[in-house]
Amino acid sequence: MIDIAQRRILIDGEPRLVIAGEIHYFRTPREQWEHRLDQLADVGCNTVASYIPWLWHELPDGTIDLVGRSRAERDLAAFLDLCAARGLWFIARPGPFQMAELKNEGLPHRLYREHPEIMPVGWDGAPAPTSTVDYLAPAFLEEVEGWYAAVMPLLAEHLPSRGGPLIAVQLDNEIGMLAWITNSPDLTAHLLADLRGWIREHRSDAATSYPALERDDESWARTIRTPEEAWAGALRHDLTQFMRDRFARYVDVLAASATRHGIEGVPLLINIHGTSGGSGESFPIGISQLVDTYSGRPGVLSGSDHYVGDMTLDTTTDMYVINALQQAVHDDDQPLTSLEFEAGSGDYGDGLERMNEPSTADLKSRLFAAQGNRMLNYYLLAGGINPLLDTPVGDGNDRLAFTGRRHGFAAPIDPEGQESPTYAPLRAGVHQLLLHERHLADSVEELDDLALAFVIDSYATEYAHPGSEAMAAVVEDLRAHRGAGQRKALARSALLRGHRFDAVDVREMRPRPDGSARTVLMLASSAHLDPQVQQNLVAHLEAGGGLLMLGVLPELDLEGAPCRILADALGARAGELVREHPSFFPSVTCTSVPEVFGETRVSWWQELHALQATPVLSALDGTVCGIETQVGAGRAVLLAAGVPSHLGLFGHLLDRLGTRRGxxxxxxxxxxxxxxxxxxxxxxxxxxxxxxxxxxxxxxxxxxxxxxxxxxxxxxxxxxxxxxxxxxxxxxxxxxxxxxxxxxxxxxxxxxxxxxxxxxxxxxxxxxxxxxxxxxxxxxxxxxxxxxxxxxxxxxxxxxxxxxxxxxx
The missing domain is CATH 2.102.20 (beta-galactosidase, domain 2)
Structure with missing residues (x-):
């Protein structure tokens, strides 16, 4: 029996760590399955995870083979039985999307031939550049129902209640990622009709904001696909809010289908994408897109998906912040999990271009476990061989995936089953986690009275029409000032002083489950900030809280309209924003304690006018660009400059605002x-x-x-x-x-x-x-x-x- 309670995973009533390794049975010759599972057990993993590709199991005649009638590697039931025989749990990832470098992201080719209406167009009606679909298109959902009707009953036969190893089922994979990475929203005719109704329901000024709202479908389509500046700001914001709701409705359909076909008593998982280019800075975009699919939903867990390589000052900050922000939108029962936990050398191109430091997976695992992750899925644990498609498609290799014959070059177990140099370090790290399972499965991180303010809409930046200056202005501002602060200076400085902090979703400002206080908030402040968030921050200050802001003074809402709720509370007004250029090198110094933070080169600073505030930071010509001010019973500090991580400066300010370090x-x-x-x-x-x-x-x-x-x-x-x-x-x-x-x-x-x-x-x-x-x-x-x-x-x-x-x- 699997229960989720008080941010713990309980299996048969006991808090447990679920340590999984991803092994793709469909990429592994049937006669080698047992050997791979033995290797997984030797690493110390107690769980196997695998995608279950629709593309692989659907045969050319449209039937589904899950028991190996056509090929032994399609015998999913046998693979699950082997897991059970070894006492291993199993996490199923049946899609419908899998990604995993599969052709069409794991969807059968015929879907696109038979249902062209499910294929999205984006800005200006341009075809989507990826194999994505309109998730709620009726034809797609009908096809998904057929796939679930085949795969879910077989999985249900292997539930723990029937003596099987299945402990969780992931619904789809990286929902919304393809549209984000290509800046190509899924603007099908079906979606636009849905959006029209959503805007009518959610905007009291719908008709004035969108003049074509009540016109014909063609006019409405032009309005959205090629927006004019008059409504571009509203559309950018509305589209992100609408897609959150739409993704949640899509997951509701999947969950209902899974339940209808026998899945019960195990968590349903949502995989959150977002790391990019070896950085975790963009990860919360995935949280922003998918928050409504899992936040506060009983029986649903979110899992991180991260690829950032070695542990460095940069990526360690990323990892800590990823966990803090992910937990910020969970309820008091939902624990952290990681559904794709990077393992191996990092040489994903098989070109001898990269080799992660041997300690990488171990150090990340330790950090994640300390922050309360109860499930880690090492991806990939074992590489494999991409089988040939049943029907050649003439795409250069005619295989299941675009990586060629071999797949998972970077994994601790290579495609041929040999243990790579990363195998032994990973094994040592996993065994150490399990030695302390009794503590790690049941513990919580001890936190100080400090939190990172999570402004989730600062990450709603996945869509911006390339010709819209109004959209670009908001997106560029939000990207520059969010999360851990520019150059991650807020979070990194606090971590290196020993501060133990979480994050708080400032839309709601919910208290911590244990009742401990967050006296001081760290906010990466942008010019555009939601009015409700501004009001919540002012209320926090008036009640006696502290606020350390790094960024520009907020004076606009998310659609670009004036909004000075927080600025007025601070008694501040923004002046000139000065940026570096080839012949100008802006520098600042701490006004009150220059011995703590002397003259320092920055990339920009913003002039601040605040008669009742105390100057904290200034440019070398005396222009004030940092202030400290009283707001009600609390105090706020705003550093309006691109200052780097600095333990002296940020430590001095956190101490002044009243943080206490245990x-x-x-x-x-x-x-x-x-x-x-x-x-x-x-x-x-x-x-x-x-x-x-x-x-x-x-x-x-x-x-x-x-x-x-x-x-x-x-x-x-x-x-x-x-x-x-x-x-x-x-x-x-x-x-x-x-x-x-x-x-x-x-x-x-x-x-x-x-x-x-x-x-x-x-x-x-x-x-x-x-x-x-x-x-x-x-x-x-x-x-x-x-x-x-x-x-x-x-x-x-x-x-x-x-x-x-x-x-x-």
Whole structure:
């Protein structure tokens, strides 16, 4: 039985980590299935995930083969049975879209021949450049119903209630992605009729905003496909809101069909796309598009889909922010999951062009688990061979996918089944996660009173007519100022100081599930900001909250009309916006404490006029471009300049606004990140990631207790601060547990110069290692700092020059 509760995945009542590996049975010779599953189990995965391609299972005569009548590799039932025989769970991804480099994104070729009306046109009536469809076109939905009628009953036969391995079903894949990446909205005649009704319902000024609203269909089509500037601003915004609603209705159709055909008692999954060009900065576009398909919907989970390569200062910030923003629109029960968790070398072109650092998947997994991800699907775990199509189409290879004969070149298991150099590091990382499953499946990240303001409409930038200046002005502004702040300076600066923060959807400003406060919000501010969001931010300030803004002063709404709700509350007015050019190099300095942030080159600054505010930042000619001001009982700071990440400046301002850090971090080399987690049994862990190639000196103060560390390069540590393992409570450790059994504990290389472990026991402890010392300590005096979860009883302290193995009792 699978339940979703309190941001946990419960299987048979127990919190579990679902660690999956994607293996495409249809790309793997039938006689090798068992070997691939054995390799997956060796990695440590407890779950298999796979697409189930409609394109593969539909035969030329239109029938569906899911039991291997035509080819052994089509025997989905046999593959599921093999998973069950090995005690492995299964995540089904039956589409209808799969992507996965398949032809037509996994849809049968005949759909486009038989139903040309489902093929969208975009701006100016141009044909869509990708194999997308109008998701709600009646002909498409009828075909999807036929596919679901075939595949869902077979999956239902393998539900846990029937003794099967199926624990989740993904509905479609990366919905809306193709239209976004091509800036080609799906403007079919069917969709335009739907949009007309939606605008009538949602806009009180519909007739004046869209003069052709009540005219003939042809006039209406021209109005939308080739918009004039008079309504371009309204259309850009309306189209994104309408498509959110339409995607949600599409998922409702799929969910109803899956249920009708027997799927029940397991979560339905939505895969969120959005990373691009090795960066996660655009990922929240997928959240914006799909939020209404899963947010607050019982039994539905969202999963991230990310490809950013190595862990760097840039991508680590991306990863942390991706999780925070994804969780911001979940309800109090929905946990984080990742349905395509990048694994392997990153050499997706098979051209020896890239090789990820070996620690990459491990470090990402650790960060995601610390932030509350309960499901990780390593994609791809195993490559494979693209089979030939049953009917040649003359497209250059006549295979199932456009990648050629071999697929999944970067995977830890290559297309021929050989283990690549990334296999062993991934295996080590997965085994470490599962060693701590009891804690990680049940814990939550301990958060400070700080949050990133998630302005979801700042990511509603997927559509802009190429000839519209009105659309371009809004989109360019939003792209420049959103999320983690320009150059990711807000989030990165906070993370490198040790701030543990989440994100809040500022449309609703819902409280945290645990009731803890968000005293200060960090906002990447753009000129265009929704009126309701502006009002919510003002209310936050008036109630005594703090607001740190990085960006330009908001003075417009999302359609380009004047809107100064927040600006008026700040008592501010924007002046000239000065940008760099080849003969001008704008520079700024912190006015109040120049010793913290001296003269610094920036790419732009905006003049601010605010008589009642205190100058914080200024250009070298004295022009004020940063202010601090009182709003009700709260205070706000606006930095209207392209300042880079800077621990001194942002730390000074966060401290002034009243943030309190339960974890303080300083490192001799930037690139060490830390956070902490606590489970419902009181177990606690400190998570430290050194993403650099250095061994820096790191000082961490966690709730008043100091740790001095020298973490190894490209290494992560889960350090117990009150965890039950091996039958004993570990009060402190500066090394990671590598083995835990009945009466046995082993610790690896310490994150410090000398290993130190403190156990809550007075029983005899035998220790094997170099320069080992075992000391029984008396109870600590009252008021002495100690690890969380410790009591005042006697303790046993073990120190050593390196790894140790302990025998207890």
């Amino acid at each position: 974890l303080k971090l300083t490192s001799s080399v930037p690139g060490v990140f830390a956070t902490s987690t606590r489970d419902r049994e009181g177990g606690r862990a400190l998570h430290v990631l050194n993403i650099t190639g250095y061994r820096p000196e790191v000082r961490i103060v966690l709730d008043g207790e100091e740790l001095l560390l020298h973490p190894s390069p490209h290494t992560g540590y889960l350090l117990a601060r009150g965890l039950e393992l091996g039958g004993v409570r570990i009060l402190e450790a500066n090394a990671e547990v590598t083995e835990a059994g009945d009466g046995v504990l082993a610790f690896g290389a310490p994150a410090a110069d000398r290993l130190r472990v403190v156990l809550a026991t007075t029983d005899p402890v035998q220790a094997e290692g170099s320069e080992v010392e075992v000391t029984a300590e008396p109870p600590r005096a009252a008021g002495t700092p100690q690890a969380d979860g410790a009591d005042d009883g006697a303790r046993t302290v073990i120190t050593a020059a390196g790894p140790v193995r302990l025998t207890l009792g």
